[in-house]
Amino acid sequence: AQSVTQPDIHITVSEGASLELRCNYSYGATPYLFWYVQSPGQGLQLLLKYFSGDTLVQGIKGFEAEFKRSQSSFNLRKPSVHWSDAAEYFCAVGALYSGGGADGLTFGKGTHLIIQP
C-alpha cells in the first residue's frame, strides 16, 4: 500500500524568506502526487499536481514542486513567502487500488506553516 511522509510537523519561516516543505512517498509504481493547502477553518485547495512529464511542476500562488524519483520525494517550494501562506500543507499520493476503479488519495499528516513578521 502507498504511504506519504511529511517529516516536519511545524515549520516557521520569516515573511519574504524562501520555503521548502518536504514530502516522501512510498508506492510501487509511478505515483500521482499532489500538494493541497488548508487555511484555518477551511477546506482543501489544490496547489499543484504531478502526473507525468516535466518533473518541476508549477502551481498556484507562486508554489512549485519537484518530483525526484530516485529520492521518492515531491518537495514543495516557494521563493518568498507571504503572511497569507500560513496554513496547513498536505502532500498526497493517488493510486489505483487493487480492485481498480476510482481512487482515494493517501495523505501525509501535514506540515503546519507559521510565518513570522
Place this chain on the structure above:
Amino acid sequence: DTAVSQTPKYLVTQMGNDKSIKCEQNLGHDTMYWYKQDSKKFLKIMFSYNNKELIINETVPNRFSPKSPDKAHLNLHINSLELGDSAVYFCASSHTGQPQQETQYFGPGTRLLVL
C-alpha cells in the same frame, strides 16, 4: 457558485444519535468521496462512489453509510454516534476516478462534535 458544498458546516450532537451530512457537487464529476480528518489533522478516505456504485469502502464501522441519490450528491449517514466520531468530514469529487484525471475538489468540511 460553490463547486462542492456540504451541509451542515457544524454539527453538535449527543452520543447515540443518528445524523446525516449532505454533499453536492456542481462540477459534473462522476466520482465523489468522503474523508475524515481527525483532531491531529490526519486525513483518511472513508468512501467513494462512482456512478452510484460504492467502489472503495475502507475499514470504517458499518455505522457509517454513504448514500448517493444521484451523481451530484453523496450523503453520509451515521448511526449511533460515538465520541470517537468527532472529526471534520470532507466531501470531494473528481472527474472520472481514473488516476490521470484524479484531481479532487474538496468541500469546506463539516465539523462534527459528539458529546
